[in-house]
Amino acid sequence: MxxxxxxxxxxxxxxxxxxxxxxxxxxxxxxxxxxxxxxxxxxxxxxxxxxxxxxxxxxxxxxxxxxxxxxxxxxxxxxxxxxxxxxxxxxxxxxxxxxxxxxxxxxxxxxxxxxxxxxxxxxxxxxxxxxxxxxxxxxxxxxxxxxxxxxxxxxxxxxxxxxxxxxxxxxxxxxxxxxxxxxxxxxxxxxxxxxxxxxxxxxxxxxxxxxxxxxxxxxxxxxxxxxxxxxxxxxxxxxxxxxxxxYVTLTPGVALPEGERTPEGVAAAWSQITSREGEIVPNSGAEQGAMALKALQASGLVTPSGTRG
The missing domain is CATH 3.40.50.720 (NAD(P)-binding Rossmann-like Domain)
Known part of the structure; x- marks a missing residue:
């Protein structure tokens, strides 16, 4: 057409x-x-x-x-x-x-x-x-x-x-x-x-x-x-x-345990943080926060309701 x-x-x-x-x-x-x-x-x-x-x-x-x-x-x-x-x-x-x-x-x-x-x-x-x-x-x-x-x-x-x-x-x-x-x-x-x-x-x-x-x-x-x-x-x-x-993409990221939320913890997880496996193309900025919550839930650090695991 x-x-x-x-x-x-x-x-x-x-x-x-x-x-x-x-x-x-x-x-x-x-x-x-x-x-x-x-x-x-x-x-x-x-x-x-x-x-x-x-x-x-x-x-x-x-x-x-x-x-x-x-x-x-x-x-x-x-x-x-x-x-x-x-x-x-x-x-x-x-x-x-x-x-x-x-x-x-x-x-x-x-x-x-x-x-x-x-x-x-x-x-x-x-x-x-x-x-x-x-x-x-x-x-x-x-x-x-x-x-x-x-x-x-x-x-x-x-x-x-x-x-x-x-x-x-x-x-x-x-x-x-x-x-x-x-x-x-x-x-x-x-x-x-x-x-x-x-x-x-x-x-x-x-x-x-x-x-x-x-x-x-x-x-x-x-x-x-x-x-x-x-x-x-x-x-x-x-x-x-x-x-x-x-595209502007976002990787799934890594949920660092509370004791590892340090610069050294980021360095140790860097290869996993930057892995593009499972990355998404967010439709708005809100999806960055949603992805963080998903990573925390997957790691068991919080429950689906948002409380600490």
Missing amino acids: TISFQDRVAIVTGAGGGLGRAYALELARRGAKVVVNDLGASRDGTGTSDAAQQVVDEIKAAGGMAMADGSSVTEYDQMQAMVARAKSEWGSVDILINNAGILRDKTFAKMEPSDFELVVQVHLMGAANATKAVWETMREQAYGRILMTASSTGLYGNFGQTNYGAAKLALAGFTKSLYLEGAKYNIRVNTLAPTAGTRMTEDLFPPEAFKLFAPENVVPAALFLVSEDAPSNAIVAAGAGVVAAA
């Missing part, structure tokens, strides 16, 4: 180039009305351009509907104004893809606190601002699809990107609580970790790999995650046409 976005209204931040542009073009091709948001800055967050309008012109030339927006995701009032404008023009906002971001790559030893703060401000607070601006609308209309952009750096780390990695993993955490709050309002929230050859990564890929990892090869995963039948709380990795799922 063809996935359509006919009559849906979508906002894509950072859509003046790269992944955001690719998302916006395909959403429009499939019938969505698209707000193309982009401040027009370079990859380190400086300068401006008319990148958003250029993408809008592409969409309109192909027969689609779009509007340009030059607001900064770091300014909540500007995000509110962007959403108000979309609702005034088209009546709703159904989809938000939080894609805007910058890089300030340096080793942590050489990184200024301002470089750390700005990257977190754009990626994390930018996504929070845009999401907050659409949240009440999505609750009221009982429909919303939100996509956060994480990264393999956030999930697994990368040398010289402590600021970027911190912000990107935070977005995955943002998703994990937000999807719970949105569930009864039919708001589905997911996390995408893309690998793509864009201006953000052009000096990281060899030329042939750069072509292989074209942004268009991430689009299928992104659009599925904001479609009507999208899952919620998924972490999806996508690049070069390969789509995979990532």
